[in-house]
Amino acid sequence: MKIEIVNEQFQLPTLWQIVRDIRATLGVRFAHLDPQLLDAITLTVSELAENIVKFAAPDASHLPSIELEATPTEIRVRSENTVRSSEDAQVVLTTIERIRSHDNPTALFAQSIEESMDRRSEGSRQGFYQIAAVAGFRLEGELVGDRLVVVAERRLK
Amino acid sequence: MNEYHQDDLHITVVTSHDDVVVTWRGESDARNPRERLGPYLSEVARKLGSRTVRVTFAELTFMNSATVLPIMDFLKDLSKSATKVTVEYRQDLQWQVTSFRALRIVARTWGNVSVVGV
Numbered sequence A: 001m002k003i004e005i006v007n008e009q010f011q012l013p014t015l016w017q018i019v020r021d022i023r024a025t026l027g028v029r030f031a032h033l034d035p036q037l038l039d040a041i042t043l044t045v046s047e048l049a050e051n052i053v054k055f056a057a058p059d060a061s062h063l064p065s066i067e068l069e070a071t072p073t074e075i076r077v078r079s080e081n082t083v084r085s086s087e088d089a090q091v092v093l094t095t096i097e098r099i100r101s102h103d104n105p106t107a108l109f110a111q112s113i114e115e116s117m118d119r120r121s122e123g124s125r126q127g128f129y130q131i132a133a134v135a136g137f138r139l140e141g142e143l144v145g146d147r148l149v150v151v152a153e154r155r156l157k
Numbered sequence B: 001m002n003e004y005h006q007d008d009l010h011i012t013v014v015t016s017h018d019d020v021v022v023t024w025r026g027e028s029d030a031r032n033p034r035e036r037l038g039p040y041l042s043e044v045a046r047k048l049g050s051r052t053v054r055v056t057f058a059e060l061t062f063m064n065s066a067t068v069l070p071i072m073d074f075l076k077d078l079s080k081s082a083t084k085v086t087v088e089y090r091q092d093l094q095w096q097v098t099s100f101r102a103l104r105i106v107a108r109t110w111g112n113v114s115v116v117g118v
Helices: A015-029 A033-053 A086-100 A107-116 A126-133 B037-047 B065-081 B094-109
Strands: A065-070 A074-082 A138-144 A147-155 B003-006 B008-016 B020-028 B053-063 B085-090 B114-115
Touching: A015 A033, A033 A074, A033 A086, A033 A107, A033 A126, A033 A147, A033 B053, A033 B065, A033 B085, A033 B094, A074 A126, A086 A107, A086 A126, A086 A138, A086 A147, A107 A126, A107 B065, A107 B094, A126 B065, B003 B037, B008 B037, B037 B065, B053 B065, B053 B094, B065 B085, B065 B094, B065 B114, B085 B094, B094 B114
Parallel strands: B020 B053, B053 B085, B085 B114
Antiparallel strands: A065 A074, A074 A147, A138 A147, B003 B008, B008 B020
8 A cells, every 4th residue: 555645733722722712602602792791791701711721620521611591681601610629619619709798899809909919820810800890790609529610690681 | 012912912012202102902811911921011111111101902802800910010010110101991891991990999009090981
């Protein structure tokens, strides 16, 4: 059998590219929504996806997921992933509880920025503050076994 | 120093006789913007000492949470080196209004920085 010289290249997308692809999909799938609402949804889904890429544990039997449900009265985004450690999950749950117990998300977002300005590592979970203050979503978090579930909801007028 | 390009983010620095305009365009969504973007912005801030600087985000279409800290580091550096700093955002975009409302709170003690909607 004669084998010809063949050169084939395969480029594998980075996990970060998946986050971009999700944003692009949202832009197409929800193009009918009010642009301001679409911006808020895109920010929320994107930040939850970024968190999964950055912090989720690899788990082939339970792939991470993000589910988006839009009704005339509510937008609901649910992310689920296996956690790397209970300590890691606790950081998320504590952050969400801090946000839920504060009555001014903008002031809290500003406070979290000030607190983070001296840090130089990933892990400040700034995205949750941004989801609450900028996108206007209410957050809930729960650890079910080794699965972290985060729900972001926004009521529509 | 005049230009920065990473993925869909473009930053230009245009110097005129009177002032300097730093324009952000596109999407800022790097995983760790402090690796590349941070050093670039530090260099820009260092070179713009004693100038009047306008930083405009009006053409920025998306900004992830990881971008916020490099922006604030940049503005804080500028507040120390530049004569006057004006930060512009689009007041018809809700995500920019709410984002820069928080950034204005952080910058409130930096005397020469003003954050304005355009």
